Amino acid sequence: MNTQQQQTVDPYVNTQGEDWRDFPCYYVSAIDGPQWWALAGPYRSHQAALDHVERVRALANAEEPRSHFYGFGTVKLRTGHYIAPVTRREQAAETVTP
Numbered sequence: 461m462n463t464q465q466q467q468t469v470d471p472y473v474n475t476q477g478e479d480w481r482d483f484p485c486y487y488v489s490a491i492d493g494p495q496w497w498a499l500a501g502p503y504r505s506h507q508a509a510l511d512h513v514e515r516v517r518a519l520a521n522a523e524e525p526r527s528h529f530y531g532f533g534t535v536k537l538r539t540g541h542y543i544a545p546v547t548r549r550e551q552a553a554e555t556v557t558p
Contacts (some may be wrong), residue, residue, distance in 0.1 A: 480504055481540030488516040489535040490527065502540030509534040 473479050486509035487501030500516045503509040513532050520527040 483540070484536055484538055485540030485542075487535050487537060487542065488512050488532065490516075490520060490530040490532050492526075492530045496535070498535060498537070498542055502537075502542065506534060506536070 481502055485502035485504065486506050487498035487503070488509055490497050490499055499520060500512055501509060503512070513534065517527075517532045520530070520532075
């Protein structure tokens with residue numbers, strides 16, 4: 461029986477010890493008029509984000525019926541450390557007092 465401990469590999473750190481999320485990254489995005497959302501990501505390449513657009517669209521359509529009218533695509537941001545803003549629904553849930 462091998463008792464060696466498995467080494468944990470951080471999928472975001474390259475062999476030089478750099479976190480690739482510190483560099484420009486891509487996200488699957490949705491747009492509705494003046495509002496936009498980064499729905500999935502970060503991805504290292506534009507192609508990786510493009511490969512997920514249809515799956516994210518299907519998930520969004522299942523969750524939010526209005527998303528059938530959104531435009532879906534990709535967006536490139538300065539880093540992969542994007543934190544999605546709180547949605548109105550989440551904000552309302554946080555402000556409800558018992």
